[in-house]
Amino acid sequence: MDKNGFFGNWGGAYIPEVLYQTFQELKEEYARCRKDPAFWQEYLELMSTYSCRPTPLTYAENLTKHFGGAKIYIKREDLNHTGAHKANNVMGQGLLVKRMGKKRVIAETGAGQHGMATATMAAKFGLECTIYMGEEDVMRQRPNVFWMEKLGATVITVKDGSRTLKDAINEAFRDWVTNVENTHYVFGTACGPAPFPEMVSWFQSVIGMEAAEQILKYHGRMPEKVYACVGGGSNAMGIFKRFLDETDVELIGVEAGGHGADSGAHAIRLSSPDATPGVAQGYKTMFLQNDDGQMNLTHSVAAGLDYVGVSPILSDLWEKKQVRFESATDDEVIQALDLTMKQEGIIPALESAHAFAGAFREVGQLSPDNAIIINQSGRGDKDIFTIAHAYADPSWKEFIISRAKEYSK
Ligand SMILES: *Cc1c(COP(=O)(O)O)cnc(C)c1O
DSSP states (O other): TTTTTTTTTEEOOOGGGGGGHHHHHHHHHHHHHHHOOHOOOHHHHHHHTOOOOOOOOEEOOHHHHHHHSSSSEEEEGGGGGGGHHHHHHHHHHHHHHHHHHHOOOEHHHHHHHHHHHHHHHHHHHOOOOEEEEEHHHHHHHHHHHHHHHHTTEEEEEEESSSHHHHHHHHHHHHHHHHHHEEEEEEESSSOOOOTHHHHHHOOOOOOHHHHHHHHHHSSSSOOEEEEEEHHHHHHHHHHHHHGGGGGSSSSEEEEEEEEEEEEEEESSSSSSTEEEEEETTEEEEEEETTTTBBOOOOOOOGGGGGOSSOOHHHHHHTTSSSSEEEEEHHHHHHHHHHHHHHHHHHOOOOOHHHHHHHHHHTTTSSSSOOOOEEEOOOOSSHHHHHHHTTTTTTHHHHHHHHHHHHTTO
């Protein structure tokens, strides 16, 4: 990152004047934490006692046999507290907030997963917490709203614009501008104005550090390939960062292909020609936008990948060809999920299943002496509403209808 927050042509910090001082403070505190080995130690201690770090690296023996190619290893971020890698980021920012002496956190959330993680962190650290969520998302993700409120957060329904994530982000920025004195905005992924992309990637980099150590222990050397799904890009940056200097390791980011690259209903920013460079939400990256710079509607079966922008760090690595980008369609993702459940007894989140689908396409072409790592960013059993719906399971539908009847009596 250069001094203006750019990674090559991408990133920066396009922020309103009133936030300048706050960003200055945040950058300084972050720089102090990075230099202080005690901070990282405190972070690891917290994550090993409150979450499940180090998370295991699982050898997927049955999937390996099934494809007859490279050995498949799965990095188990699903075993984190709250069920995904998001815990790494929010707990890290929680420690930072404590150091800055702020008493209130806000966050935006689309699918509700980041809101859940932030509400959890706020409960643990005794912080006041407000979560912004589009009205459309509140309706779709009721179970997450329920838990956020039970964890003590205030959930504010945003009724502007398309009533989804981008409107929630705008509203969160408005709140921040008004309450900068006591409030920190917990950004959910490796996007947004600097220093968020780099800071979030740094907290997530624990994934790759552990994975490198674990693969050396089990396999004796570095893997040939590392796969991760790409929404905003935080779990991908988390596992990729450690391997960026290992020139023999190929890094593959898998984006949400939705109904297909030609359908217009997808969230492919880097592996299709649909996205163009732009500045929005405080940073410059490849956005899915129209000619007037208005954001397009995206689609994915996985709510966490359904986003118009992407980490500026990944745009830079894409441009420099240090990461290869692919996409997987909703249908391929359900197939990969199905196979992984039946072969390994592991239920990946729909987001993570994109990385599995990308890997399954290629792993058979590698030799049995080779190894690959798939980052399982989260667990799928908590997504039962979405997954059962994606499977179009008739008995599930009956269950929902009969419950609704029961409740409305
Ligand atoms: C939120 C989420 C993602 C997408 O976010 P990234 O910042 O791209 O990692 C991926 N997987 C799971 C399980 C998530 O909850």
